[in-house]
Amino acid sequence: MADGYNKPIPIPQPESDNYWEGAKAGELRLRKCDDCDQAYFYPRNICPDCGNNNTSWIVASGNAKIHTFAIVHRAPHPGFVDDIPYVPAIVELEEGPRMATQIVNVEADPSKISIDMAVKVVFESITDEISLPKFEPA
């Protein structure tokens, strides 16, 4: 854990332990409903589409495209003061679901980032237990 990390840190829940363990191991793990044959986000045992729990875990490719983003100029929390401007985003994973994230390793300038731009996952270790999946230009 980086010293002085003072941003919100996820607290894994029973249904998300495996997701966060995967992220720590460098894998983006998704739930998939075997009845619907479809992946979904965020992780929960019961499929949000059909309501069954005939569900499993898959490892996502990590390839995605930007669905939308913003460029934050006023920090919403003391932990982000040194990060502005930063780029929160929603990405659409190759497997279908969308997830919230940050776009990193890119200039925080609307002329340098575009919706539908191809991105791929990178993992940022923030504590011994938690790594955050973020995305960078592919």
Add this chain to the structure above:
Amino acid sequence: MRRKTRQTYSGEDLKMPVMDKLKAISGSAAIVGVAESDNIGRVPEKGPMELHAEAGRNALADAGIDKSEVDGVFTAGYSTYDIAEYMGITPHFTDSTSVGGSSFVIHIAHAMAAIQAGYCEVALITHGESGRSNRARAAGNPGLAGAQYEQPYGIMGAPIGYSMAANRYMHQYGEDRTREAMANIAISTRKWANMNEKAYFYDTPMTFDEYHDSRWVSWPFHLPDCCLVTDAGAAIVITSTERAKSTRKGGVRVLGAAEGHDHSVLHQMPDLTRTWGRHTGPQALEMAGITHDELDLAMIYDSFTYTVIATLESLGFCGPGEGPDFVADQRTAPGGDFPLNTSGGGLSYTHPGMYGIFTVVEAVRQLRGETGKRQLDKCNLAMAHGTGGTLSSTGTVILARD
């Protein structure tokens, strides 16, 4: 047919509740009292509970109804037992439905249903928040999706989520025309606020140049794209239309009411350009038996300029992507042919956090003819619409002056 994925809804059926039953109770309840707290804006000397209680007392005085007659209590952000205890009320009907800023509009539907069913006769809906000055902010539940999957990325607070939705809209429908529409909403709303002595920006006009030159909060939002953060309370008193006749000012009837939501956290929103208003607009209008064209006033929750554009489209005032044309040329400003947010809205009047109740307060005052120099020449039918969460929930009511 089951949807293929919960993150798309193209071809979604416009499924409505049991409309025959809803039409049967249309107009059966009436708003008989509305009020703000004694002060709104910057009120550090009072806490949020006091703002609830002041607004509740003022709304009951507006109605000419004694507190002892209140038998239904509705609130959000707190449990009704906290508010009722503070005010010294012991209700027989209690509803703490908390779905953000839409809650208090939704409570109107619940109050009407409860009055119709016989659970209560005098319903009091209260709101109070010290958005600017609160000394005791509550922490969220760390196990929820927002805490695990959004906040660690700095996606917290309304401007960031809404600006992400707005950027998607710009991508789909054009950046320049969306920007111009956002400026039009910011300016027209400010003009209304300049006619409302209670408005935070009553004395502060704004030009298009000032809008475009203002600093970024979260691109694509300038500061004037974002609502105020104030201290304020408001309350509404509702009773049966029959009983309303014997109240101090008479009643403003509730002709239509609808509610719902399709997500909580932003990344679960099926379409960032369409709110649940796509259901509550048509449903409330059908229940009321009127069309968009018959409305004299639209009070649309304006947490952000973009919220208004997406909401007008979702409610059916215009089609997807047509919002920028709909609000062009200051059509929503004083003197325009589509009066919108005549109080000055969340953008320029007040916005303590969950602003929805204030859309109803202004609609009732316009219908009663109490709004002074900003009073509309004709106001017999009004829509008030609340949005909650991150474009998550909506509540729509259609109100009529007898």
